[in-house]
Amino acid sequence: MILLDGKKTSSDIKDEIAIEVAEIKKQGNKVPHLAAVIVGNDGASLTYVNAKVKACKHVGFESTLVQLSEDISENELLSQIESLNNNDNIDGFIVQLPLPKHIDEQKVIMAVHPDKDVDGFHPTNVGKMALNLPTFISATPFGILELLDRYNVETSGKHVVVIGRSHIVGSPMSILLSQKRKVGNATVTITHSRTKNLKEITLQADIVIAALGIPEFLKADMVKDHVTVIDVGITRVEDATKKSGYRLLGDVAFEEVSTKADFITPVPGGVGPMTIAMLLKNTLLARKRSN
Known part of the structure; x- marks a missing residue:
């Protein structure tokens, strides 16, 4: 079993970006500038x-x-x-989600200019992604593609089962992996809360991407031997033995599933660290495009 180490991979990507930025600076050009907008004082959002x-x-x-304050209009x-x-000085920016209930999230996403939408959430960028045109791919799917690529996980001709159909992970992953691209050319089945006989479907999978937000949902009896498992979920679960009072669990029962997997992401330290690295990569891309 090989651990798909997002922590190390994201660190490698950041080092590569730093070298490129140093060269940009050396040539006397403007370095990339990322802005982040946060509304309110949500602890997890502030940390992120x-x-x-x-x-x-x-x-x-x-x-x-x-x-910005929680009660901003x-x-x-x-x-x-x-x-x-x-602001021409800013190459890309993100609006941290979730937003307070009185603000329409979709309206906010639509307001971000597609050329500065380094989160890749604007419908223009989602549409370009679906058509396999150059665009910003949202950070989590982009990070998963990068992990699969850097660990040479074969996707061509493989059966990928995606559990979860969110606009942020499940849906774009199903599109990206079925496309004609280096990490792609897979046959993809997307499953969700209304899927019947889910276990029968996951047992056919060469690659499972679990992104549904239920701790330890995917068990060993739901996957075949030599499977690749990408765990996107992360949930805080109370644990009195921990100093923090909680521990982090993914959507995969890691201990049991890892005994059958050829490749698997840990939680934490798998997909999570990749999201920030790919956000930086998108911001660098935005800077190059504005040039």
Whole structure:
């Protein structure tokens, strides 16, 4: 069994980006600039956004954190987004989700200019992704593709089963892996909460991508030998033995499934660290495009 180490891979990617940014700087050109907008004081969101700011510093990017109050109006937030759209100094920006209930998430996603949408959520970029045109691929699917590529996991002609149909992971993964690309050319089955005989389907899979948000959902009796398993889920579960009071679990029962897998991602340290690395990669791409 080979562990698909997202922590190490993301570190390698950041080092590669840092070398490229140093060269940009050496030539006297403007370095990439990523902005992040966060609304409110959600602890998990703040931690994640701060990690992005720290990663920017590591690779030599400029970064801006726009922190807004929980009770900001939708129009005020849209005005902030328009300001970032029109700021030539900023190459790309993200609006950290989730947003407070009084703000329409879809309206906010639509307001981000596609050329600065380094999250890859705007319908223009999602459409280009579906058509296999050059665009920003959202960070989690992009990170999964990169992990499979760097560990030389064969996808061509393989049967991939995706569990979960979210717009952020499940749906784009099903499209990307079926496309004619280096990490692609697979036959993809997408499954979800209404799928019948799910176990029968996952037992046929050469690659399983679990992205449904239920801790340890995928068990050993649901996969065949020599399977590749990508665990996208991450859930906090109470654990009095831990100093933090909780532990992190993925959607895969790792201990038992790993005995049957050829390749598997751990949680934490698998897909999670890749998302920030790919966000940086998208921001570098935005800078190159604006040139």
